[in-house]
Amino acid sequence: MSPSEKHAPSPVELLVTKRDGKRHRPGDITRLVESFMSKELADYQMSAWLMAAFHHPLTSAETQELTLAMLHSGTVLEHKGLKLPAVDKHSTGGVGDKISIALAPLVAATGVPVPMISGRGLGHTGGTLDKLEAIPGFSVVQSEPQFCAQVRKLGVAMIGQTERLAPADRRIYALRDVTGTVESIPLIVASILSKKLAEGIDALVLDVKVGRGAFMKTLSDARRLARALETTARGAGKRVTSLITRMDAPLGLTIGNALETREAIEILHGKGPSDVRQLTLRLAREMLLLAGASSTVAAADKQVLRALSDGRALELFAKMVRAQGGDVRVVTDPKRLPRVKSPLVVNATCSGTVADIDAMVLGRASVALGAGRWRAEDKVDPRAGIELAVQIGDRVEKGDPLAWLHASKRVLCDPLVETVRGGFVIGSGKVKRQSLVVGS
Amino acid sequence: MSPSEKHAPSPVELLVTKRDGKRHRPGDITRLVESFMSKELADYQMSAWLMAAFHHPLTSAETQELTLAMLHSGTVLEHKGLKLPAVDKHSTGGVGDKISIALAPLVAATGVPVPMISGRGLGHTGGTLDKLEAIPGFSVVQSEPQFCAQVRKLGVAMIGQTERLAPADRRIYALRDVTGTVESIPLIVASILSKKLAEGIDALVLDVKVGRGAFMKTLSDARRLARALETTARGAGKRVTSLITRMDAPLGLTIGNALETREAIEILHGKGPSDVRQLTLRLAREMLLLAGASSTVAAADKQVLRALSDGRALELFAKMVRAQGGDVRVVTDPKRLPRVKSPLVVNATCSGTVADIDAMVLGRASVALGAGRWRAEDKVDPRAGIELAVQIGDRVEKGDPLAWLHASKRVLCDPLVETVRGGFVIGSGKVKRQSLVVGS
Numbered sequence: 001m002s003p004s005e006k007h008a009p010s011p012v013e014l015l016v017t018k019r020d021g022k023r024h025r026p027g028d029i030t031r032l033v034e035s036f037m038s039k040e041l042a043d044y045q046m047s048a049w050l051m052a053a054f055h056h057p058l059t060s061a062e063t064q065e066l067t068l069a070m071l072h073s074g075t076v077l078e079h080k081g082l083k084l085p086a087v088d089k090h091s092t093g094g095v096g097d098k099i100s101i102a103l104a105p106l107v108a109a110t111g112v113p114v115p116m117i118s119g120r121g122l123g124h125t126g127g128t129l130d131k132l133e134a135i136p137g138f139s140v141v142q143s144e145p146q147f148c149a150q151v152r153k154l155g156v157a158m159i160g161q162t163e164r165l166a167p168a169d170r171r172i173y174a175l176r177d178v179t180g181t182v183e184s185i186p187l188i189v190a191s192i193l194s195k196k197l198a199e200g201i202d203a204l205v206l207d208v209k210v211g212r213g214a215f216m217k218t219l220s221d222a223r224r225l226a227r228a229l230e231t232t233a234r235g236a237g238k239r240v241t242s243l244i245t246r247m248d249a250p251l252g253l254t255i256g257n258a259l260e261t262r263e264a265i266e267i268l269h270g271k272g273p274s275d276v277r278q279l280t281l282r283l284a285r286e287m288l289l290l291a292g293a294s295s296t297v298a299a300a301d302k303q304v305l306r307a308l309s310d311g312r313a314l315e316l317f318a319k320m321v322r323a324q325g326g327d328v329r330v331v332t333d334p335k336r337l338p339r340v341k342s343p344l345v346v347n348a349t350c351s352g353t354v355a356d357i358d359a360m361v362l363g364r365a366s367v368a369l370g371a372g373r374w375r376a377e378d379k380v381d382p383r384a385g386i387e388l389a390v391q392i393g394d395r396v397e398k399g400d401p402l403a404w405l406h407a408s409k410r411v412l413c414d415p416l417v418e419t420v421r422g423g424f425v426i427g428s429g430k431v432k433r434q435s436l437v438v439g440s
Numbered sequence: 441m442s443p444s445e446k447h448a449p450s451p452v453e454l455l456v457t458k459r460d461g462k463r464h465r466p467g468d469i470t471r472l473v474e475s476f477m478s479k480e481l482a483d484y485q486m487s488a489w490l491m492a493a494f495h496h497p498l499t500s501a502e503t504q505e506l507t508l509a510m511l512h513s514g515t516v517l518e519h520k521g522l523k524l525p526a527v528d529k530h531s532t533g534g535v536g537d538k539i540s541i542a543l544a545p546l547v548a549a550t551g552v553p554v555p556m557i558s559g560r561g562l563g564h565t566g567g568t569l570d571k572l573e574a575i576p577g578f579s580v581v582q583s584e585p586q587f588c589a590q591v592r593k594l595g596v597a598m599i600g601q602t603e604r605l606a607p608a609d610r611r612i613y614a615l616r617d618v619t620g621t622v623e624s625i626p627l628i629v630a631s632i633l634s635k636k637l638a639e640g641i642d643a644l645v646l647d648v649k650v651g652r653g654a655f656m657k658t659l660s661d662a663r664r665l666a667r668a669l670e671t672t673a674r675g676a677g678k679r680v681t682s683l684i685t686r687m688d689a690p691l692g693l694t695i696g697n698a699l700e701t702r703e704a705i706e707i708l709h710g711k712g713p714s715d716v717r718q719l720t721l722r723l724a725r726e727m728l729l730l731a732g733a734s735s736t737v738a739a740a741d742k743q744v745l746r747a748l749s750d751g752r753a754l755e756l757f758a759k760m761v762r763a764q765g766g767d768v769r770v771v772t773d774p775k776r777l778p779r780v781k782s783p784l785v786v787n788a789t790c791s792g793t794v795a796d797i798d799a800m801v802l803g804r805a806s807v808a809l810g811a812g813r814w815r816a817e818d819k820v821d822p823r824a825g826i827e828l829a830v831q832i833g834d835r836v837e838k839g840d841p842l843a844w845l846h847a848s849k850r851v852l853c854d855p856l857v858e859t860v861r862g863g864f865v866i867g868s869g870k871v872k873r874q875s876l877v878v879g880s
Contacts, residue, residue, distance in 0.1 A: 015620035019494060047484035048619035051491035054459060179488035180455035 011041050018052040024062055033069035033168050043175060050172070050181040058186035063228065064235045066186070070194035071236075073168030077144055077200030079115060079151055085202035085239070086113040086151070087287045090192060092216065092225065093125035094209040095363035096250035099280055100128045100158070101264035105317035107284050108156035109307040112291040115151045115199045116158045117165065121372045121380065124213065124363030126260065129160045130372075134258035134337055134382035138326030148200075154319055165198040177376070188215075189228045197236055203290040204233055205283055206242035210438065213359025214247035223439065241286045244439035245279065249357040249392055251436075252276040256371035256385010256406060258337040265334050268314040273391065279436050281305070338383045343404035344413040348396040352426040355392070361423035362386055362403075365416045369407040381408050386420065393433045396426060451481045458492040464502055473509035473608050483615060490612070490621040498626035503668065504675045506626070510634035511676075513608030517584055517640030519555060519591055525642035525679070526553040526591070527727045530632060532646075532665065533565035535653040535803035536690035539720055540568045540598070541704035545757035547724050548596035549747040552731040555591045555639045556598045557605065561812045561820065564653065564803030566700065569600045570812075574698035574777055574822035578766030588640075594759055605638040617816070628655075629668045637676055643730040644673055645723055646682035650878065653799025654687035663879065681726045684879035685719065689797040689832055691876075692716040696811035696825010696846060698777040705774050708754040713831065719876050721745070778823045783844035784853040788836045792866040795832070801863035802826055802843075805856045809847040821848050826860065833873045836866060 009017065009025075014032055017024055024032075032049065035041040058066060079086050087107065091097055104114045118128035118140075129140045140160040142150070150157035161170070169191050176182050176191075196204055206229050209215065210222035226242040233240040252273040254263045266272035267280055284304040285297060294300035307313045318331040330336045366372060370381035389401040396402065402424050405413040449457065449465075454472055457464055464472075472489065475481040498506060519526050527547065531537055544554045558568035558580075569580045580600040582590070590597035601610065609631050616622050616631075636644055646669050649655065650662035666682040673680040692713040694703045706712035707720055724744040725737060734740035747753045758771040770776045806812060810821035829841040836842065842864050845853040 012618060012620050015491075019491065019620045042483075042618070044483040044487035044615055045619055048487040048491040048621065051455075051459065051488040052495075052620075055491075055495045175484055178452060178482070179485055180452050180459045180492070181488065 011035065011045050015045060015049050015052060018049055018056055021056040023059060026061070026065065029062055029065040030069045033066070033073060036171070037073050037168055046172065047175050047179045047181070050176055050179060050187065053187060054181045054184045057184060060228075060231050060235070063186040063189050063232050066190040067193045067197070067232050068236065070166050070168040070172065070190055071197045074166050074198060075144055075164040076198050077115070077148060077165070079113065079148055079200045081152055082113045084112050084293055085291045086115050086200060087203045087205065087291045088114060088116050088196060088199055088201045089205045089207060089283055089287060090196055091207040092192075092209050092214065094247035094251060095124060095126070095213040095359040095366070096252050096255045096260065097126060097209070098131055098252065098254070098260035098264045099207070099276065099283060101131060101261060102267040102313070102317070103280050103283055104156050104158055105268070105320055106280065106304065106307055106313040107287045108154065109312040109316045110288060110293060110303045111155070112288055112293045113151055114156045114287075115147065115201060116156070117161055117195065117199050118158060119161070122376065123374065124360060124367060124372065126255070126257070126372060128158065130380050130382075131257045131261045131264070132158060134261045135321060135326040135330050136336070136338070138321060139324050142324075150323055154316065154323060156316060156320055157324070158320065161195060166194040169194045185225050185228050188225065189232050192229065193232055193236065197238065201238065203239035203287075205286045205290060206230070206240065207283060208242055208244045209247035210244055211246050211248035211359065213250065213363055219244065219439065239290050241290055242440060243283070243286065243437050245436045246434065246438050247359055250359045250362050250388065251279070253388040253391065254385065255362055255366040256369070257380060257382045258339060259385045259387055259406065262334040262337050265317070265331060268308070268317050270308060275391070275433075275436055282437060340383045340406040340408070343387065343406045344410065344417065345401045346403045346405065346417050346420050348398055348400045348402050348424070348426060349421065350426055351397045352395075352428050353431050354390045354394045354396060354424060355427035355431045356425035357388070357392060358423040362420060365405075365420050365423070368416055369405060369412055384408065391433070393431045451475065451485050455485060455489050455492060458489055458496055461496040463499060466501070466505065469502055469505040470509045473506070473513060476611070477513050477608055486612065487615050487619045487621070490616055490619060490627065493627060494621045494624045497624060500668075500671055500675070503626040503629050503672050506630040507633045507637070507672050508676065510606050510608040510612065510630055511637045514606050514638060515584055515604040516638050517555070517588060517605070519553065519588055519640045521592055522553045524552050524733055525731045526555050526640060527643045527645065527731045528554060528556050528636060528639055528641045529645045529647060529723055529727060530636055532649050532655055534649040534687035534691060535564060535566070535799040535806070536692050536695045536700065537566065537649070538571055538692065538694070538700035538704045539647070539716065539723060541571060541701060542707040542753070542757070543720050543723055544596050544598055545708070545760055546720065546744065546747055546753040547727045548594065549752040549756045550728060550733060550743045551595070552728055552733045553591055554596045554727075555587065555641060556596070557601055557635065557639050558598060559601065562816065563814065564800055564807060564812065566695070566697070566812060568598065570820050570822075571697045571701045571704070572598060574701045575761060575766040575770050576776070576778070578761060579764050582764075590763055594756065594763060596756060596760055597764070598760065601635060606634040609634045625665050625668050628665065629672050632669065633672055633676065637678065641678065643679035643727075645726045645730060646670070646680065647723060648682055648684045649687035650684055651686050651688035651799065653690065653803055659684065659879065679730050681730055682880060683723070683726065683877050685876045686874060686878050687799055690799045690802050690828065691719070693828040693831065694825065695802055695806040696809070697820060697822045698779060699825045699827055699846065702774040702777050705757070705771060708748070708757055710748060715831070715873075715876055722877060780823045780846040780848070783827065783846045784850065784857065785841045786843045786845065786857050786860050788838055788840050788842050788864070788866060789861070790866055791837045792868050793871045794830045794834045794836060794864060795867035795871045796865035797828070797832060798863040802860060805845075805860050805863070808856055809845060809852055824848065831873070833871045
């Protein structure tokens with residue numbers, strides 16, 4: 001027996017191992033998480049370990065072990081009696097990313113179950129839960145048995161993380177948030193996947209955003225994150241596909257909770273901006289292929305388009321809204337979503353072609369209008385946000401509207417007019433819109 | 441106004457600055473410590489900052505600011521009415537290092553005030569407070585006014601850190617101890633000096649130990665620590681001298697609290713092992729020179745030797761023991777110190793010359809006998825420890841005693857006989873003892 005096999009390392013020994021850039025032995029990270037959850041390991045010790053892990057990024061094997069330890073800190077759902085594998089989609093977050101709202105019922109309408117557990121907006125990025133809650137009465141809170149029952153019955157449910165799912169992630173994320181240890185790819189991977197795997201899914205499609213409005217600013221960073229997510233998800237026995245998609249400009253024509261939900265409903269009506277529609281269809285295709293519901297791209301696209309055009313996706317969305325306590329009339333009459341009476345217009349000060357729209361500028365302005373939160377405890381205003389009049393490549397004349405600012409009070413809008421106008425670049429000549437999907 | 445001047449950085453911004461290896465702006469570390477003390481900055485944030493500072497060592501200016509911020513977290517003593525500058529000595533810790541006990545009264549007997557605040561033993565290294573407490577009744581607890589009054593009256597007092605002196609160091613050290621962030625030179629410097637400067641001293645002599653029984657294992661590390669301590673102490677306006685001294689073998693012939701106090705009293709009687717005597721005299725010389733009590737080495741040595749040989753040092757020690765509630769009879773009759781009835785002898789298994797004695801092996805064995813603590817909350821047995829029969833260079837015959845083990849129970853000694861014997865290297869031929877002072 002070598003000295004290192006003699007005993008389980010003490011908390012300080014675990015910290016020193018990672019501090020010195022050494023690999024943990026198998027089992028050590030599991031013990032670290034278990035002792036953190038039993039309060040044997042203190043918050044100040046976990047935060048020191050997180051800072052050490054920031055400086056010496058976890059290996060694949062360590063990331064895998066951390067993910068599973070966080071997953072098994074709580075309940076792991078099991079969906080019984082489903083005919084096809086359960087699939088979910090996860091986006092790493094962006095501005096105007098309302099894709100999940102139409103995507104989940106669309107995929108479920110083809111017969112592929114979608115048990116979706118989402119998050120809230122933080123900083124300049126929005127969150128699916130806040131968007132769904134813009135529907136009057138809609139509840140994102142369900143017990144695990146309620147959630148499983150709805151997935152079994154409708155094929156789709158969209159809720160928030162419960163207390164019992166991956167509680168270690170919740171406690172560890174709260175520490176990372178206040179200790180400057182968020183921006184570590186292995187820690188991000190473990191956080192995302194421990195929550196997603198707790199849903200009881202068989203497969204996962206990842207939408208890794210890249211660009212100035214995304215967490216990952218460069219393609220190489222986005223690829224690193226995508227690869228790390230794939231490796232860890234596969235290591236946990238899940239099928240996985242990832243797309244890397246552009247997040248330089250906002251997605252679609254809306255930013256803000258009720259505004260984005262309205263746009264998602266338009267997609268389910270077969271309308272809406274083409275970029276939102278295209279990304280929704282593309283992600284749906286990947287989900288069907290991953291679930292084995294279709295064996296070719298063409299077959300998957302056909303199934304998805306049929307579920308959209310024959311109204312099954314919209315109908316399923318309506319059923320989900322009703323099942324989760326929401327006012328189902330918004331589905332046919334989106335004007336019933338909470339809204340601001342007189343949005344403030346932002347006009348173009350020159351004529352030309354929209355060459356660029358800065359997602360970060362508009363995302364931050366949207367938070368300032370009340371649509372998002374800088375801190376987890378902030379309240380959001382469902383009506384607040386920004387509606388765009390144009391997208392990249394559109395022609396504008398001087399005086400034309402570029403956008404409208406929606407807020408509870410005019411006083412919130414006034415200081416943002418110039419900011420938002422500054423987010424638009426108007427150029428001369430033609431501008432071609434670039435493809436959203438930049439890699440996989 | 442540049443963006444970085446707009447506001448005081450938030451706690452997370454401070455953490456991210458150090459995490460990314462950037463320098464803090466002047467004032468930032470002061471705010472960090474202040475907000476930690478006011479509980480605005482949580483323990484888990486401070487521990488993450490400490491781990492970041494471990495990876496990106498503080499600059500001289502940052503170390504200076506941290507030291508002063510920790511110093512000013514509490515009371516800074518001022519000694520009034522002293523004729524000469526107040527001087528203290530600090531050792532970075534070793535095995536058998538009982539120097540302070542004879543040194544403080546010896547220097548004070550020459551007229552140089554010594555307000556000494558010491559620590560307890562931890563791990564294989566001993567602590568002056570534990571050694572002094574081996575004297576029945578001796579109290580190391582005093583209020584700041586009591587301490588100052590005794591320094592004014594006797595010229596010397598030896599106590600433990602009070603609640604009010606450098607409380608930030610106490611809280612930060614407690615975190616470092618359990619988060620694997622002890623071994624950082626700038627953090628060590630700030631911890632040592634914030635406590636020492638709180639004593640109200642004008643000058644400080646540093647005994648930086650190097651070798652296998654010391655915290656610093658190599659001469660270059662010891663030099664780095666010595667230079668950092670000097671730079672920071674000078675920056676705080678203090679006179680400072682440092683010696684780098686060997687800590688491969690135990691100092692003197694005793695390890696353990698009552699045993700070491702007995703040896704220190706022998707030094708004050710003009711006896712005791714030559715290495716202990718020589719290091720005591722050398723450090724006393726440096727303290728007198730630093731205080732300006734003597735202007736030459738020869739004058740300083742003369743003053744010190746006179747105070748030792750005419751009994752003034754011993755007399756002052758007796759006064760201090762009495763003033764601090766201790767049984768003064770131990771000064772003339774050291775057998776009154778608590779002791780074990782039948783120590784267990786460790787014999788030499790071959791004849792030859794003692795070529796080496798491993799301070800770390802004997803230091804750890806001494807803790808196992810009950811003389812020290814592995815954790816701060818452990819109790820020490822004043823009687824426990826190891827008495828050496830020989831030092832490096834001594835001739836031994838097979839069967840001669842090498843050492844005696846002192847413990848409350850025989851059962852504690854038995855498993856350590858072979859360990860302690862293994863700490864001695866018996867060779868053939870002559871071995872010359874090396875000089876203790878290896879640098880300055």
